[in-house]
Amino acid sequence: MRKRTTAATAAFAVIAATAGVATATALPATAGPSGPAAVTAAAGNDGRVKNVIYLLGDGMGRTHVDAARLRYYGAAGRLAMEQMPVVGQNQTYSVEKNSGQPGAADFKPNFVTDSASAATAWASGVKTYNAALGVDAKGTSVPTVMEMAKQAGYATGNVSTAEITDATPAGQMSHALARGCQGPSYSAASCQDTTVTGQPLPTTDVRVTPIAKQIARNGTADVILGGGLSRFDGADEQALREQGYQVLGSVASQTVATRTDLEKSSGAKVFGLFNRGNLTIEKFKRENPSAPQAAEPSLPEMTSKAISLLDGGKNAGNGFYLQVEGALIDKRSHANDAAQTLEETKAFDDAVKVALDFAKRDGHTLVIVTADHECAGFNIIEKGTFTNAEAAAPPTNVDSGNTANNSSTVRASGNTKDATRSTGPINGSGAGNTKNFAPATFRTADDPAGVQDGSTDASLWLTYLSGNHTGADVPVYGYGPGSQKLAGTIDNTDLFDIVGSALRLS
Amino acid sequence: MTTIDASGPLPRRALRALAALGALAVVFGICLAAVRLTHHGPNDPSSSGAAQGARPLPRAAAAPVTSLPGLAAPTGDPELPSLAGLHPRRGAAVQAAGPFDDRLTLADLRFDGKAVHASARVTSDVSDVLEFASRAGFYDASGRLVATATYTYHLDEEHPDAHAETPGGIPSEVKVFSIAVPAEARGSAVSAAVGVTVLVNE
Numbered sequence: 001m002r003k004r005t006t007a008a009t010a011a012f013a014v015i016a017a018t019a020g021v022a023t024a025t026a027l028p029a030t031a032g033p034s035g036p037a038a039v040t041a042a043a044g045n046d047g048r049v050k051n052v053i054y055l056l057g058d059g060m061g062r063t064h065v066d067a068a069r070l071r072y073y074g075a076a077g078r079l080a081m082e083q084m085p086v087v088g089q090n091q092t093y094s095v096e097k098n099s100g101q102p103g104a105a106d107f108k109p110n111f112v113t114d115s116a117s118a119a120t121a122w123a124s125g126v127k128t129y130n131a132a133l134g135v136d137a138k139g140t141s142v143p144t145v146m147e148m149a150k151q152a153g154y155a156t157g158n159v160s161t162a163e164i165t166d167a168t169p170a171g172q173m174s175h176a177l178a179r180g181c182q183g184p185s186y187s188a189a190s191c192q193d194t195t196v197t198g199q200p201l202p203t204t205d206v207r208v209t210p211i212a213k214q215i216a217r218n219g220t221a222d223v224i225l226g227g228g229l230s231r232f233d234g235a236d237e238q239a240l241r242e243q244g245y246q247v248l249g250s251v252a253s254q255t256v257a258t259r260t261d262l263e264k265s266s267g268a269k270v271f272g273l274f275n276r277g278n279l280t281i282e283k284f285k286r287e288n289p290s291a292p293q294a295a296e297p298s299l300p301e302m303t304s305k306a307i308s309l310l311d312g313g314k315n316a317g318n319g320f321y322l323q324v325e326g327a328l329i330d331k332r333s334h335a336n337d338a339a340q341t342l343e344e345t346k347a348f349d350d351a352v353k354v355a356l357d358f359a360k361r362d363g364h365t366l367v368i369v370t371a372d373h374e375c376a377g378f379n380i381i382e383k384g385t386f387t388n389a390e391a392a393a394p395p396t397n398v399d400s401g402n403t404a405n406n407s408s409t410v411r412a413s414g415n416t417k418d419a420t421r422s423t424g425p426i427n428g429s430g431a432g433n434t435k436n437f438a439p440a441t442f443r444t445a446d447d448p449a450g451v452q453d454g455s456t457d458a459s460l461w462l463t464y465l466s467g468n469h470t471g472a473d474v475p476v477y478g479y480g481p482g483s484q485k486l487a488g489t490i491d492n493t494d495l496f497d498i499v500g501s502a503l504r505l506s
Numbered sequence: 507m508t509t510i511d512a513s514g515p516l517p518r519r520a521l522r523a524l525a526a527l528g529a530l531a532v533v534f535g536i537c538l539a540a541v542r543l544t545h546h547g548p549n550d551p552s553s554s555g556a557a558q559g560a561r562p563l564p565r566a567a568a569a570p571v572t573s574l575p576g577l578a579a580p581t582g583d584p585e586l587p588s589l590a591g592l593h594p595r596r597g598a599a600v601q602a603a604g605p606f607d608d609r610l611t612l613a614d615l616r617f618d619g620k621a622v623h624a625s626a627r628v629t630s631d632v633s634d635v636l637e638f639a640s641r642a643g644f645y646d647a648s649g650r651l652v653a654t655a656t657y658t659y660h661l662d663e664e665h666p667d668a669h670a671e672t673p674g675g676i677p678s679e680v681k682v683f684s685i686a687v688p689a690e691a692r693g694s695a696v697s698a699a700v701g702v703t704v705l706v707n708e
Contacts, residue, residue, distance in 0.1 A: 131636070147570060180706040182706050185584030185703060185704070186583075187637075189639060189658040190660065190704050203580050204579040206573075206574065276608060278631070330633075331633060334633040
């Protein structure tokens, strides 16, 4: 009798305990970020975000991506960013000075943004005027997501191929009425904006403090890599060291850091600037391997090192937020140099691959790739054709079959090449003509061997519309938990919410 | 030898014991689930690295960083220290060293007794010049610095022609400027030096 009871009791206990454990196993491991995970558990991701890597191709429009793909991988190929599972597009407009936010009665949009207002949009979630950093259109300072992440305990990093005081990196770690207030010195003309503030602000106000001074003292970014050494001085270096930064090179003596310095760097906080101005384009470094500039690290190298510093050592376990900017896409698009633009886009995509490789290994990283605006109206034209800029007159605009379709100022003829404005591919037979509007031509992986860049046989024909920004939407790519929020058409201010939500900051 | 007889109903006391044990096991399972729901694993930023110990949950910061302890506020526009070390000869206009000399070339320097004139061509960048400032020093016959003055340029994005060339077909990356001799030095200034103190491209 007793043994029967004991046996039954034991059997029942095992069954009940098994049911309890099964119940526990069926429940999710954690209350993760809002929305379902974009990658299945089989891919090593259970929906939790520990890190966000935000990569920004400055000036990188849709055609920049297309052209780089065709150039380096052919029509059937894909850039690394194009292999990310989530695709969307990003509206980039800014607003006028003193404008309200969208929906407000005093809302005044500006259809073409600059890098500063775009950076403020994704860093702080507000529309602002061109040139403003970390302030809204009425001049009020607003927190950045990097500040919030830092104060929440994440490690933070800011990497750029531009001066680190330039708009895109500065948008995360400074507050300035005017992006021109970069340093090393304050000046009223470059730092004040009485159109916004009414009266000049006292020079103790952060909004008129040179950006370099802010970066050197606010500790917002733990890892800072890029250019712009001439914006900083010896007092800034002292301030950095007092906060525990490892300073590569020497700010006081204006000695730039090198790739070797970067490779040797360690610790939780690293400050490394590799040029007194912007970093050098990849094309020059590739063609001049013995030049001093060849000692500058590339964007993929800086990205890789930043990730290792933020994810390891004293930062291990904290999680991190890293912004990476490929700045020279924009700067060389302003110059209408397609060859340089292509190589900078490729370098940026290589940095994207570094981030994706880490994210796939890590399993808890959201990767976002986008741009602030398109630059210069980059476009692919049909082989053998010509652009308006090369033409003697605009195209004809009549419809002889139905004259009701004619445009109002009739052009019955036109659209012929002007020999003085089109003297052959600008990277080929027309290279010596500084007033040449002809396209640049490039071979691709689909061209037969022997086809040269600059020849009319090359299949990729690239042109620019102007030397300035355009108002086109730009692409967005996403990978990792929460990335599905990037799909479709979003506004650049939405990126602040998406990153903040992923890191549980808002 | 005692045999186990599993046939027949269990006594009431045994049934109560079984029920209690079963309930305990289910409660155990529920507690295990609760622990999994709330446990902060190694990938949660609120958990610590082994070296740091436990840390509180992250809190969103709502305030921007606006305090920069230890930074002395400037009292005015930047000086150009190199002006003090120059002693140009009578009638000369020379370049004074500045922080952006590797980004531009100064040319066409001349002093006409009333002002110093020059042109600065930015060579490091082709995007619009957002900010430009040059500082001039004026010297007497003994080469002593007697006065300074500044030229500033600021790209006004609100101006409809903000990105257009300046009159005369001068591209935006070239700044042609003149800096007049201040009133206190008129009559004594016989030479000048000029350097660039502010330069920002878009």
